[in-house]
Amino acid sequence: MGIESSCDETGVALVDASGSATPRLLGHALHSQIEMHQAYGGVVPELASRDHIRRVLPLTDTVLAQAGLPLSAVDAIAYTRGPGLAGALLVGSGVACALGFALGKPVIGVHHLEGHLLSPFLSADPPEFPFVALLVSGGHSQLMRVDGVGRYELLGETIDDAAGEAFDKSAKLLGLPYPGGPALSRLALQGDPQAYKFPRPLLHSGDLDFSFAGLKTAVLTQVKRLAHASPEGPATLHLADPLNAQQKADVAASVQAAIVDVLVRKSMAAIRQTGLMRLVVAGGVGANVLLREQLGTACAKAGVRVHYPELHLCTDNGAMIALAGGMRVQAGLADDGPVGYPFDVKP
Ligand code: KG4
Ligand code: ZN
Numbered sequence: 387m388g389i390e391s392s393c394d395e396t397g398v399a400l401v402d403a404s405g406s407a408t409p410r411l412l413g414h415a416l417h418s419q420i421e422m423h424q425a426y427g428g429v430v431p432e433l434a435s436r437d438h439i440r441r442v443l444p445l446t447d448t449v450l451a452q453a454g455l456p457l458s459a460v461d462a463i464a465y466t467r468g469p470g471l472a473g474a475l476l477v478g479s480g481v482a483c484a485l486g487f488a489l490g491k492p493v494i495g496v497h498h499l500e501g502h503l504l505s506p507f508l509s510a511d512p513p514e515f516p517f518v519a520l521l522v523s524g525g526h527s528q529l530m531r532v533d534g535v536g537r538y539e540l541l542g543e544t545i546d547d548a549a550g551e552a553f554d555k556s557a558k559l560l561g562l563p564y565p566g567g568p569a570l571s572r573l574a575l576q577g578d579p580q581a582y583k584f585p586r587p588l589l590h591s592g593d594l595d596f597s598f599a600g601l602k603t604a605v606l607t608q609v610k611r612l613a614h615a616s617p618e619g620p621a622t623l624h625l626a627d628p629l630n631a632q633q634k635a636d637v638a639a640s641v642q643a644a645i646v647d648v649l650v651r652k653s654m655a656a657i658r659q660t661g662l663m664r665l666v667v668a669g670g671v672g673a674n675v676l677l678r679e680q681l682g683t684a685c686a687k688a689g690v691r692v693h694y695p696e697l698h699l700c701t702d703n704g705a706m707i708a709l710a711g712g713m714r715v716q717a718g719l720a721d722d723g724p725v726g727y728p729f730d731v732k733p
Contacts, residue, residue, distance in 0.1 A: 390501070404716075416445075468732030545595050551598065556638075556641045560605075616629065642674075
C-alpha cells in the first residue's frame with residue numbers, strides 16, 4: 387500500500403510488486419485539493435493537512451474495495467516521507483505507521499521524487515535500467531542517471547526555480563488559476579510561440595543545471611510593457627487585465643516554448659554525456675503536451691527510447707509511492723523507513 391500526502395493531493399493505492407512480473411496496480415484513489423486552494427492562488431499548508439486527515443482513511447477503504455482485498459492482505463505500507471509540507475507529510479506518515487503497527491507489517495518511508503522517478507514502471511511500456519531521468523515537478527527540476535532501484539546519480543538540477551514553478555508563476559502573472567501549468571499550456575494552444583523571445587538560461591553553460599527564475603522576471607516585464615501600451619492602461623485589478631486574449635495566449639505560448647526548449651536540450655545533453663539510450667520523464671510537468679512532442683522528435687532523431695508514466699500518474703498520486711515501496715522491498719532496500727514506527731518525515 388502507498389500513501390501520498392506531501393502537498394495538495396491525497397493518494398492511496400495498492401500495487402502488486404511481488405515476483406518477477408511487471409508491477410500491477412490493484413487499486414488507486416486520489417483526492418485533489420486544487421479547488422479548495424484555488425481561492426488563495428496557491429496551497430495553504432494548514433488547510434492541506436486538515437483535508438488530508440479527512441480524506442486518507444475513506445480513500446484507503448475505497449482502494450481495498452477496488453482490489454477486493456482485506457486490510458490484512460497488505461504486505462507493507464509505504465508513505466511519502468518527504469520532501470513536502472511538514473504537516474501534510476505527517477498525516478501520511480502517521481496513518482502508515484499506525485496501520486503498520488496494528489498489522490505488524492513493515493512501514494517504508496519513500497522519497498517523493500523516487501516515486502515520480504519509478505512511476506513509468508506502472509505503464510504499458512515500462513523502461514529498463516539504466517536510463518536518464520528528467521524529473522520535472524512543481525518543486526524540482528533534475529536530471530539523474532538511474533542504474534537501478536536506489537542507485538541514482540544527480541547529473542544536474544535547477545539552481546533556483548523548478549520548471550513547474552516557472553509555469554505556475556508565469557500563469558499567475560497572466561491571471562490564470564492555480565495550478566498554472568495545465569492552464570498555461572491550454573492557453574498556449576491559441577498563441578504564437580515566437581511572438582516574444584524569452585530567455586533560455588544556462589542553455590550553453592556546458593553543465594546540466596537549469597535556472598528558471600529569470601524567466602519569471604522576463605514575463606513580468608513583457609506583461610507590464612503590453613499593459614502600459616494598451617488603451618486601458620495598467621491601472622486595473624490584475625496586471626494582465628489590459629492585455630487582449632491574443633496577447634495573453636502569445637505570452638503563454640512563448641514562455642512554454644522557452645521552458646520546453648531548455649528541458650529538451652538539457653535532456654539530450656544528458657543523453658550524450660552518459661551515452662545511455664533511454665530517457666524517462668516524470669513529475670507533473672511531464673504531462674505537458676509540447677514537452678512530450680518535442681522530446682519525442684529529439685529522441686526519435688537520436689535513436690533514444692523515451693518513457694513516460696501513464697498520464698494520470700504524472701502528477702502526485704499514491705500509486706507511485708506504493709510502487710516505489712514495493713520495488714524497494716524487492717531490491718532489499720526496505721530498511722529506509724522508520725524503525726519501531728516513529729512518525730518520521732523529512733520536509
Ligand atoms: O509532480 P507534481 O504533481 O507535484 C510536485 O511534486 O510538485 O507537479 C506539479 C507541477 C505544477 O507546477 C503544475 O503546474 C505542473 O506540475 N504541471 C504542468 C502540467 N501539468 C502539471 N506543467 C505544464 N504542463 C502541464 N500539462
Ligand atoms: Zn510530485
